[in-house]
Amino acid sequence: MDAPVDLDQRIVKMISQLVPVKPENIGRQDRLREDLGMDSVASMELLSMLAEELDLDVGVEDVADVRTVGETIDLARRFLGRKAATA
Amino acid sequence: MSLALVEPPRAESDLLSPLLDGLERFCRAEIRALEIDRQAWIPNGVLEGLAELGLFGVPLPAEHGGAGLPLTDACRLIAALARHDRSVATTVGLHLGLGTRGLVAYGSEELKSRYLPRLAAGKAIAAFATTEPGAGSDLSALATTAFAEGAALKVNGQKIYVTNGGLAQVFTLTVSTPGLGGAQRGTSLVLFERGDHGLTVGPEEKKLGLKGSSTTSLHLDEVRVPAERVVGEAGRGSEQLHHVLAWGRTLMSAGCCGTARLALDRAVEHTATRRQFGKPLNAQQVVQEQLALAAARLFAMEALVQDTASLEQQLPALLARSLSAKVFSSVGAGRVTDVALQLHGGSGFIEETGLALLTRDARITRIFEGANDVLLTQIGAQESVAPTARTPLRPAAPPPAAALATRADLVADQVKQFRSALDERYRVGVLREKRLLHRLGAAVMWREALDAAVRRAFTSSSRGLTLAALFADQARREVEALAAEPADFSLVTQAMRTLESGDTW
Numbered sequence: 281m282d283a284p285v286d287l288d289q290r291i292v293k294m295i296s297q298l299v300p301v302k303p304e305n306i307g308r309q310d311r312l313r314e315d316l317g318m319d320s321v322a323s324m325e326l327l328s329m330l331a332e333e334l335d336l337d338v339g340v341e342d343v344a345d346v347r348t349v350g351e352t353i354d355l356a357r358r359f360l361g362r363k364a365a366t367a
Numbered sequence: 368m369s370l371a372l373v374e375p376p377r378a379e380s381d382l383l384s385p386l387l388d389g390l391e392r393f394c395r396a397e398i399r400a401l402e403i404d405r406q407a408w409i410p411n412g413v414l415e416g417l418a419e420l421g422l423f424g425v426p427l428p429a430e431h432g433g434a435g436l437p438l439t440d441a442c443r444l445i446a447a448l449a450r451h452d453r454s455v456a457t458t459v460g461l462h463l464g465l466g467t468r469g470l471v472a473y474g475s476e477e478l479k480s481r482y483l484p485r486l487a488a489g490k491a492i493a494a495f496a497t498t499e500p501g502a503g504s505d506l507s508a509l510a511t512t513a514f515a516e517g518a519a520l521k522v523n524g525q526k527i528y529v530t531n532g533g534l535a536q537v538f539t540l541t542v543s544t545p546g547l548g549g550a551q552r553g554t555s556l557v558l559f560e561r562g563d564h565g566l567t568v569g570p571e572e573k574k575l576g577l578k579g580s581s582t583t584s585l586h587l588d589e590v591r592v593p594a595e596r597v598v599g600e601a602g603r604g605s606e607q608l609h610h611v612l613a614w615g616r617t618l619m620s621a622g623c624c625g626t627a628r629l630a631l632d633r634a635v636e637h638t639a640t641r642r643q644f645g646k647p648l649n650a651q652q653v654v655q656e657q658l659a660l661a662a663a664r665l666f667a668m669e670a671l672v673q674d675t676a677s678l679e680q681q682l683p684a685l686l687a688r689s690l691s692a693k694v695f696s697s698v699g700a701g702r703v704t705d706v707a708l709q710l711h712g713g714s715g716f717i718e719e720t721g722l723a724l725l726t727r728d729a730r731i732t733r734i735f736e737g738a739n740d741v742l743l744t745q746i747g748a749q750e751s752v753a754p755t756a757r758t759p760l761r762p763a764a765p766p767p768a769a770a771l772a773t774r775a776d777l778v779a780d781q782v783k784q785f786r787s788a789l790d791e792r793y794r795v796g797v798l799r800e801k802r803l804l805h806r807l808g809a810a811v812m813w814r815e816a817l818d819a820a821v822r823r824a825f826t827s828s829s830r831g832l833t834l835a836a837l838f839a840d841q842a843r844r845e846v847e848a849l850a851a852e853p854a855d856f857s858l859v860t861q862a863m864r865t866l867e868s869g870d871t872w
Contacts, residue, residue: 286481299552301551301552310424310551311550311735313605314550314551314552314553314602314603314605315550315551315552315553315569316552317506317507317552317553318507319506319507319605320748321743321744321745321748322507323800324748324752324798327795327797327798327800328795328796328797328798328799331794331795331796332796336797337793337794338794339564339790339795340751340752340790340793340794340795341752341753341790343752343753343795343798344753358814
């Protein structure tokens with residue numbers, strides 16, 4: 281399993297590929313829409329990409345409340361934990 | 368045959384009936400649709416007359432000179448206007464929805480007192496501008512940008528396809544406002560006035576239809592406006608935009624009902640009088656079936672628009688339902704006008720008959736205010752992430768409509784199964800399977816149209832029940848087809864490779 285710092289960086293890098301913002305300017309508090317300029321479809325796509333890259337079994341309803349970079353990271357961490365527990 | 372094939376939904380306020388009567392008299396006397404199309408211009412007297420009738424202030428707040436009527440009434444009036452001319456209906460509808468909704472819902476008291484009285488009286492016309500050369504449905508690509516400069520904003524950019532651009536005195540624009548209101552890449556709604564230094568309006572676009580409706584570009588070159596011109600909280604433009612668009616789409620959908628109603632009336636009239644093979648056209652089964660299905664679809668369109676407009680006070684529900692209403696009404700208007708033109712035979716193709724104009728005017732509605740394909744994908748994504756909570760119709764159905772309500776509940780179950788199947792198979796990955804979201808979105812749309820039609824039938828006569836039953840059959844078939852296995856996407860990919868390589872076949 282990824283070390284916490286690596287996971288943060290990996291997710292931030294993934295986000296920076298979707299929006300015209302450099303990874304060093306993306307922080308945990310940033311809102312996907314208002315601060316990073318993603319529309320609702322792009323922010324959903326991010327979560328879908330995340331699940332694929334990290335090989336997580338995320339249900340579509342699980343992503344409904346994710347609004348910020350921090351919440352995205354927390355979601356990934358939660359599902360990684362779940363995956364480790366069932367492995 | 369009477370034009371009243373379907374009775375309109377009941378009036379919602381006491382003020383509506385006299386307004387509708389006055390509007391009908393005025394339109395019959397003053398509006399010449401073919402002339403407006405030929406001249407690509409609405410005579411000033413028409414807009415002035417509509418202003419005198421109070422049309423420009425229908426849903427605007429009474430304390431600022433409007434009539435304060437509900438959105439349902441505004442929709443009825445726009446539909447009535449569209450039965451006479453779609454360009455005129457678009458000009459007024461845009462003013463009532465996209466043009467003024469942001470100001471009404473979010474504007475400061477100062478902004479409202481300053482602009483609304485003139486707008487409500489029709490002494491000033493409103494426009495709304497969001498599309499840019501590089502940004503259509505994608506708001507994150509907006510290039511029109513405002514930076515704070517002391518107490519002012521300095522704005523540069525360009526907007527295209529601005530409806531009412533050539534007529535408006537007041538413009539609401541979506542503007543990228545980095546840093547404003549604490550949002551790093553926020554968007555805001557900002558008001559501009561014709562005459563603001565540096566703001567220029569481009570020439571009229573030449574279009575396929577809606578020729579009387581003004582469409583221009585808008586150029587902003589170092590435009591300085593006071594920061595108070597930001598509508599509501601800075602940086603909240605994206606949320607505000609969804610609200611404004613929901614109003615715009617609902618009123619636009621009402622216009623589609625008017626167009627379709629006129630086309631159907633014309634087809635009913637023509638097929639009753641035109642004789643072929645020794646009998647009127649409408650004695651042919653094939654003609655009867657097309658007319659009946661068109662009427663059933665129109666019954667559902669009108670129901671869905673009224674249903675959507677009635678959600679004015681429940682914003683999240685209005686946003687979601689207005690997407691379905693927009694797509695369903697625009698596709699329906701296209702379908703009904705096409706059927707009407709076809710049933711007119713060769714005369715339908717001649718401009719003087721008027722069916723060609725209806726067809727041309729309806730075409731844009733599948734594109735503007737959110738391209739239908741984008742909206743269907745959005746509906747599908749929303750349904751995937753947070754499925755609509757739907758109350759079964761059967762328990763509330765009056766006895767004559769019980770079987771019909773059951774059929775609507777069965778269609779809803781089919782949509783639910785479709786969604787679950789996608790969730791099981793793709794999990795969150797479904798959000799990248801856009802063609803499947805698009806199909807799910809379309810299925811949701813048919814369900815919502817059917818629910819609205821059935822609820823309308825609960826309170827209408829047996830004619831309403833018949834049309835709703837016919838529509839239920841159509842909706843069931845559509846949903847079944849959408850939930851069936853789609854085309855093998857690897858074939859699509861291969862075909863795309865052929866197209867991109869430029870090879871012949």
